Amino acid sequence: MTAQLAGLAPCTHCGFCLQSCPTFLVTGDEADGPRGRIELMREFTAGRIPADANGLRYHLDRCLGCRACETACPSGVEYGSALEEVRATLNADSLPITSRIVNYVMQDGGMQRVTFAGARVARAVARHLAGPSSLGFAWGMLDATHATTNKHAAHTTASVQEPRVRVALFTGCIMSGLFSHVHEATARVLRANGVQLMAVPGQRCCGALHAHSGQHADAVTLARANVAAFAQIPEDVYVVANSAGCGALLKEYPRLLSGDPVEEDAMALAERTCDVSEILVELGPTVGGPIPLRMAYDPPCHLQHAQRVTDPPLRILESIPELELVPHADAHLCCGSAGSYSLVEPELSRSILDRKVSTLAAANVDVITTGNPGCIMQIGAGLRAVGDDTPVVHPVELLDRSYAAAGYYGSQRSSTP
Amino acid sequence: MPLSPQVRAALVRIVSDRWVRAASAQLETFARDALPTARSIPGIVVLPGTRDEVIRIIRLLAHHEVPFVARGAGTGLSGGALANNDAVLIALTRLNRILEVDPQNRLAVVEPGVVNARLSEAVAEFGLLYAPDPSSQTACTLGGNVAENAGGPHCLKYGVTSNHVLELEVVLPDGSVVTLGSRSGEPWGPDLVGLFVGSEGMFGIATRITVRLLPTPPSIRTLLADFDDLTTAGRAVSAIIASGIVPAALEMMDQVCIEVVEASIYAAGYPIDAAAVLLVELDGATDDQVAAEGAAIEVLLMRHGARSVRAASDAAERARLWQGRKKAFGALGRMSPDLVVQDAVVPRSALPEVLDSIRAIASHHGLRVGNVFHAGDGNLHPNIGFDRENPDEFERVEQASAAIMQVCIAAGGTITGEHGVGVDKRRYMTDVFDADTLDGMARLRQAFDVAGIANPGKVIPTHACREWTQGAGRHV
Numbered sequence: 001m002t003a004q005l006a007g008l009a010p011c012t013h014c015g016f017c018l019q020s021c022p023t024f025l026v027t028g029d030e031a032d033g034p035r036g037r038i039e040l041m042r043e044f045t046a047g048r049i050p051a052d053a054n055g056l057r058y059h060l061d062r063c064l065g066c067r068a069c070e071t072a073c074p075s076g077v078e079y080g081s082a083l084e085e086v087r088a089t090l091n092a093d094s095l096p097i098t099s100r101i102v103n104y105v106m107q108d109g110g111m112q113r114v115t116f117a118g119a120r121v122a123r124a125v126a127r128h129l130a131g132p133s134s135l136g137f138a139w140g141m142l143d144a145t146h147a148t149t150n151k152h153a154a155h156t157t158a159s160v161q162e163p164r165v166r167v168a169l170f171t172g173c174i175m176s177g178l179f180s181h182v183h184e185a186t187a188r189v190l191r192a193n194g195v196q197l198m199a200v201p202g203q204r205c206c207g208a209l210h211a212h213s214g215q216h217a218d219a220v221t222l223a224r225a226n227v228a229a230f231a232q233i234p235e236d237v238y239v240v241a242n243s244a245g246c247g248a249l250l251k252e253y254p255r256l257l258s259g260d261p262v263e264e265d266a267m268a269l270a271e272r273t274c275d276v277s278e279i280l281v282e283l284g285p286t287v288g289g290p291i292p293l294r295m296a297y298d299p300p301c302h303l304q305h306a307q308r309v310t311d312p313p314l315r316i317l318e319s320i321p322e323l324e325l326v327p328h329a330d331a332h333l334c335c336g337s338a339g340s341y342s343l344v345e346p347e348l349s350r351s352i353l354d355r356k357v358s359t360l361a362a363a364n365v366d367v368i369t370t371g372n373p374g375c376i377m378q379i380g381a382g383l384r385a386v387g388d389d390t391p392v393v394h395p396v397e398l399l400d401r402s403y404a405a406a407g408y409y410g411s412q413r414s415s416t417p
Numbered sequence: 418m419p420l421s422p423q424v425r426a427a428l429v430r431i432v433s434d435r436w437v438r439a440a441s442a443q444l445e446t447f448a449r450d451a452l453p454t455a456r457s458i459p460g461i462v463v464l465p466g467t468r469d470e471v472i473r474i475i476r477l478l479a480h481h482e483v484p485f486v487a488r489g490a491g492t493g494l495s496g497g498a499l500a501n502n503d504a505v506l507i508a509l510t511r512l513n514r515i516l517e518v519d520p521q522n523r524l525a526v527v528e529p530g531v532v533n534a535r536l537s538e539a540v541a542e543f544g545l546l547y548a549p550d551p552s553s554q555t556a557c558t559l560g561g562n563v564a565e566n567a568g569g570p571h572c573l574k575y576g577v578t579s580n581h582v583l584e585l586e587v588v589l590p591d592g593s594v595v596t597l598g599s600r601s602g603e604p605w606g607p608d609l610v611g612l613f614v615g616s617e618g619m620f621g622i623a624t625r626i627t628v629r630l631l632p633t634p635p636s637i638r639t640l641l642a643d644f645d646d647l648t649t650a651g652r653a654v655s656a657i658i659a660s661g662i663v664p665a666a667l668e669m670m671d672q673v674c675i676e677v678v679e680a681s682i683y684a685a686g687y688p689i690d691a692a693a694v695l696l697v698e699l700d701g702a703t704d705d706q707v708a709a710e711g712a713a714i715e716v717l718l719m720r721h722g723a724r725s726v727r728a729a730s731d732a733a734e735r736a737r738l739w740q741g742r743k744k745a746f747g748a749l750g751r752m753s754p755d756l757v758v759q760d761a762v763v764p765r766s767a768l769p770e771v772l773d774s775i776r777a778i779a780s781h782h783g784l785r786v787g788n789v790f791h792a793g794d795g796n797l798h799p800n801i802g803f804d805r806e807n808p809d810e811f812e813r814v815e816q817a818s819a820a821i822m823q824v825c826i827a828a829g830g831t832i833t834g835e836h837g838v839g840v841d842k843r844r845y846m847t848d849v850f851d852a853d854t855l856d857g858m859a860r861l862r863q864a865f866d867v868a869g870i871a872n873p874g875k876v877i878p879t880h881a882c883r884e885w886t887q888g889a890g891r892h893v
Contacts (some may be wrong), residue, residue, distance in 0.1 A: 010750035013451050015492040015556040019532055028464055028510030028530065030491060031438065036446030043445055055440030074681045075750025 007078025087214030116177030144380020147181035163196035289405030337378035489558030495839025529560025566615030667793030685741025753802030
């Protein structure tokens with residue numbers, strides 16, 4: 001048995017994970033819950049269920065991979081890594097076509113540029129096409145990638161006098177393709193906190209989509225490229241991710257590249273990787289101007305469950321004067337985005353999202369914030385599908401706006417969310 | 418006899434294709450509850466979404482005399498929700514609506530699939546709670562609680578599930594729907610609610626459960642005492658009970674449990690070098706009263722050998738202390754791949770000696786045991802670790818479990834406190850009940866279920882069983 005699958009051994013079948021599982025909460029089906037899936041994985045790897053057993057892949061594919069079961073598990077079952085491994089075995093040559101396309105685009109630099117350039121052009125009309133149908137939902141996702149806060153890109157290259165720390169931003173695929181405004185806001189906010197930013201060439205997609213869907217070889221290729229790119233920069237430079245999904249995988253590169261010649265470099269990268277909220281909390285952060293809004297924070301699964309980063313985003317949001325944090329029910333549950341899940345399992349994904357949208361609507365807020373591109377798009381599209389135009393933004397965008405309001409960037413224009 | 422295609426098709430017509438599970442891998446996931454020593458693949462699984470669907474399912478099955486088993490969250494520890502391949506497993510997880518909360522009359526009406534902790538969360542805004550709090554309360558369902566007459570730490574003061582159920586709407590195994598008890602809490606005639614609660618699925622399926630809610634105590638104090646050895650801690654429990662103060666809860670954990678909890682995300686701050694800790698909770702109407710009782714208990718604990726006693730300083734610390742206790746069973750997965758939680762009750766005065774005996778039995782069989790239990794009511798839960806892939810170890814677990822049961826019975830106790838008999842404890846039934854009593858139980862069961870289709874093969878040893886031959890002559 002591999003190390004990944006041995007991580008399932010501590011499961012005592014207690015069921016304490018069930019109520020943390022978004023798919024179980026929707027269907028009530030044991031096979032759609034973590035405990036049932038663990039049973040499936042154990043029986044499959046023990047050879048007691050064949051790979052083509054009716055229902056096996058169906059239920060494993062329906063898992064979001066949100067890993068909320070891991071933070072509910074008293075015995076520390078390592079569910080996520082086992083799922084990736086079993087999926088890699090099962091999906092070796094039969095991945096859904098949608099996943100294949102998405103994964104291919106993210107992997108190929110040229111395709112990625114062309115796709116995102118096209119998407120940015122189409123984005124101009126996305127608002128008018130967004131709606132509740134499947135197609136309308138896709139347009140809603142695209143529309144949710146619009147910059148809604150500071151649209152200026154000034155000062156992104158200005159150097160910082162006497163920097164407190166040096167940071168390299170992990171640029172990623174979709175973050176640079178559709179969320180460049182979040183990257184710009186991140187850069188401005190970090191500089192305002194005395195951070196010197198370093199450009200690191202040679203970065204690629206983190207490989208999370210590939211790893212989660214079981215395309216192990218592709219994930220490894222991408223991971224190696226990123227490990228090599230960051231091995232070029234001095235050891236004291238932090239690597240900052242502003243996408244929870246990317247940050248989670250960067251931190252897990254040592255597992256992905258276990259036994260690989262670059263394993264040590266992968267460990268070095270994982271050790272210096274942090275979420276943007278972690279480094280900001282470490283630095284203070286600088287207090288900006290008031291944002292008198294009601295705000296709901298929806299924690300991304302790959303931040304709270306995979307990285308176990310729960311407090312830092314709240315700390316930085318609390319540091320913004322007059323921004324009121326309004327709690328909403330079941331905030332810890334996944335929104336149903338989960339990489340390409342919303343495209344591959346649209347029905348279940350939408351049921352999960354409906355719960356999220358109704359709890360957020362009940363909170364009656366002016367702005368929703370979450371630190372992951374998939375979640376921004378998913379929640380954004382879900383709101384648009386019910387005609388709700390509450391903006392969904394990244395926490396650093398709010399901090400950025402607060403700094404603009406305080407005049408830290410000189411005279412700037414800013415739009416309201 | 419396997420299920421007929423006719424019955425399968427009729428089930429699909431009732432709940433639709435979407436809510437029937439018949440594929441091999443799907444059935445595999447329903448083969449166990451939280452008892453690791455038994456598994457059984459059901460014939461088919463249905464997930465009804467409404468009470469009416471449950472009624473139609475039972476009527477269909479009664480008509481064809483097909484056995485059925487009700488299942489909640491599958492957190493049971495005695496195999497009560499296992500179904501054979503000739504039976505229909507009815508999963509009630511989708512019946513999870515809280516139908517009514519009546520704060521004035523302090524009651525709630527729920528469907529059987531409502532999760533225990535969700536009810537207390539939902540009524541918290543009225544300053545109310547649902548008192549029975551099994552350790553699995555974040556997962557287990559109220560329907561399952563009713564079936565097993567579930568207990569929990571706070572049942573020491575507030576009583577078990579049967580003390581909190583007012584009225585039940587039940588689908589009897591013949592498909593008729595009856596109401597037992599009444600929501601006013603005034604019982605008339607025989608206590609049929611009391612009979613149904615704890616009947617382990619043999620008397621039918623409760624589709625609506627009306628429960629009593631209690632006001633949240635205004636003042637709560639939670640103490641953590643640690644000890645150098647388990648026997649001393651057991652004596653301290655007896656001393657507290659003898660003092661006349663009734664704590665809301667009085668729980669004990671031994672070193673094995675302390676270790677695994679402290680290694681988990683539910684780490685509570687228990688001292689890891691202690692041989693045992695006691696968690697004592699006091700509650701009441703006023704801070705003064707609770708503080709006075711707390712001080713008295715503290716003195717008592719120190720006098721009876723506690724190394725130190727500390728009180729939770731705020732609600733967050735109190736919650737942490739309880740989370741650690743309640744997640745201990747899950748955390749014990751760190752000790753070994755599989756885990757049998759035994760459940761027995763002994764007179765509280767016998768606790769120190771019985772704990773010694775359990776330790777001796779475990780060491781005799783070369784097994785590791787962790788004790789985490791409701792010390793205040795003498796309800797023991799030795800957790801025996803093993804690996805189910807190791808047949809020899811599995812056999813030793815079965816032997817050790819039986820030996821522990823014999824010790825508890827000899828001490829004047831009985832074979833289950835709150836986990837039920839299910840399939841696991843059937844073999845001990847003849848050790849505590851004589852043939853006449855078992856015969857009476859069988860007759861009562863028959864009064865509810867003439868055809869014998871509701872959760873067959875559970876609880877009562879049948880005359881086919883070797884253990885019970887004497888009483889069989891008079892059994893139909």
